Amino acid sequence: MRPLTVVRLALAGGRTDQIRTALTALGAALATLTLLAAATVFAVTGQHAAGYTNDLLVEEGLRPGVAFGILLLSVPVLAYVAQCGRLGAPDRERRLAAMRMAGATPRQVVRIAAAETTLASVAGTLAGLGAYFLGRVLLDAPGPDGRRPLPTDVLPHPVAFVLVAAGVPFFVTALTTLALRRVTLTPLGVVRRVRTGRPGPIPGVLVLTGLGLCALVEPAHRYFTHRPRTDDLPTLVMGALIVTGVLAVSVGVVWGTGWISHTAGRLLHRFAQRPATLLAGRRLMADPWSGSRTFSAMMVALIAGAAAAGLSALTVATERADEENLRRYSQLLGEPYVPAGTEFYERAYELVGYAVIGATAIAAMGLLVAFADGVTARRRTLASLVACGTPRTVLSKALGWQILTPVVPTVLLAVAVGILLPRLAVPGANDTQPLEALRCTPLPGDPASACQDAAYAQAHSSLHTAERVQAVVEVPWGQLGLLAGGAVTATVVITLVSLVFLRMSTRAWELRVQ
Known part of the structure; x- marks a missing residue:
């Protein structure tokens, strides 16, 4: 040809x-x-x-x-x-x-x-x-x-x-x-x-394995801190743990959407009594893997957004605690202290938030395409149901239940896993060293440096008893709520738009489609 x-x-x-x-x-x-x-x-x-x-x-x-x-x-x-x-x-x-x-x-x-x-x-x-x-x-x-x-x-x-x-x-x-x-x-x-069969427990194992690998970053950091090396092995080990853990968590959450869809379908089929919920339950059980394909991009964006929000809160809290420690240290030494502020970090993570919003918007576009394709691909079946007397409102409600039932728990899972990642993967976040660790060290070959004068010698006696201010990291509930609520709201809006395709695909002449 x-x-x-x-x-x-x-x-x-x-x-x-x-x-x-x-x-x-x-x-x-x-x-x-x-x-x-x-x-x-x-x-x-x-x-x-x-x-x-x-x-x-x-x-x-x-x-x-x-x-x-x-x-x-x-x-x-x-x-x-x-x-x-x-x-x-x-x-x-x-x-x-x-x-x-x-x-x-x-x-x-x-x-x-x-x-x-x-x-x-x-x-x-x-x-x-x-x-x-x-x-x-x-x-x-x-x-x-x-x-x-x-x-x-x-x-x-x-x-x-x-x-x-x-x-x-x-x-x-x-x-x-x-x-x-x-x-x-x-x-x-x-x-x-077509892939059939009930989803297994592998996604849950992947999520737990990924979180476990991220939790090993802190012990690895302490190990290499007490046993310093001159090569790049510490960086490679901790980097491999973080990358592998985040990848395993992301794959587990995306793959776990199939298990959530199947479980939601079973619950709807067992306890529901309305035709719409029964149709949605049977559809979810018949093809639970469609959720993993449809919501994959949005779940990855939510994990990244929640992780960025958690990392922002952790970084800002750590910087504020360090500034307070430096202020106390300067006060003990009788020196003026000018705080550096956390505007740089807040601005950086604000830009990350904009990037996550853009990624979520692109993922929402993919959802719209997927839902429209799912409706048009089954238009002959849907038209047959309408021709046999099934009201279009029942099919619309069934489509809504089919889409929204697995979305809510999956979004909550993605946000929860994302907020846990920086807590586990960032080393040194909970160090409780004494304030004496902030003191300056004499310069090599300069015994008359500033660290040896009388003011510093007098202040060092107070440093032994003064403890460092710990970083109190608050959960960014507002940002997490915006992420989860925005994702669910976008899914609801896309579901309403896809109902237009449902009405177009249930007309009588669609029965002629082969």
Whole structure:
């Protein structure tokens, strides 16, 4: 089959195919912008850092963390692209099966489906590149002193441009090909291998294992503190514990959505007496894994948001306690003390909160696509129920119960796990050293340094009995409530919007859909 023929067949779709192509292009554009933004932060060097007003860009040790945080935003974007690839899947698979009937081989059919996604992702990548360069011009706003709020005067390395321009279409196409792995396209129709079975306890084991690995960071920190080393082994060990623990917790929460959906379905089926709740319960039990696919991006965003809120509270409390300790130490020595303040940390975590809001919004877009696709994919069944006398209000209530029943406990689980991560994974948060640990040390080769004068010698007698002020970390209930309430509210709004698709999919002529 010639490449031009493949392109023509890939573009020969209906309205749903055009919507899927447009949404896929939008996702590719967002992914391109996210990756280029991270590459721009990586490109900032010491000679450029002094020209920015944001301390996160000025400090050399903080720039990798900022870039890594921007990279994490690509996770919900890619999940959104994966959801877009499933939109209108039954119609596309019937069209591909018709091509098989006309004589196309299975490899050619997969090539046609991949070509459709490749063209959309290439168009989205080009649009993302254009938006990036346009944003550099529009957002370039140097102040009177010549300093900029954003690194609009720096370009990523040319290799980064090439990797993003080639990597985004490749990855999006790979997601589409991966989505077709459970579909067998035959000349007589589509055979889909559906995952069945009751979810097991593995997600819970993963969550507990991840929390346990994060809890080992503190003992590891104390071990290497008492046994100092000159190599990078302590950093590697604690970094591996944190990364592995967070990854295990995230996978466990996302995977555990299937167990929560199945359990909620069993409870609804056992105790419910209304037709809507019975339909929702049976649907949840029949396909509990749909929740893991649908809510994965939102759960990861909630874990990150709750962890950021907890880390912000922990950092601010620790800095305030350290400032109080330094103030007491300066008072004992009779020296003036000027507090540094915690505005820098509060501003940094405020930016993290904005990033989490953006990730949640992208995840909400993926939810809307997933819910709309779920309704349209079952439109013949839903139309049959309406034709047999089932009121549309019953189906609407069943859809609401099916979506919202597993969401509330899953959101609470994600927020609870996220707030626990910084408490377990941040070493040294509960140190209770005496205030004497803050005293200065004589300079090497300088016995007449300031630490040896009479004022310090007199103050040291008081330092033995003075204890350090401990950091009292409060749970940020307000931020956690906004995260959980915002996620549930967004799901409710998306559910109401998806009811429009339900009404459109239950008309009488949908019975003719094969």
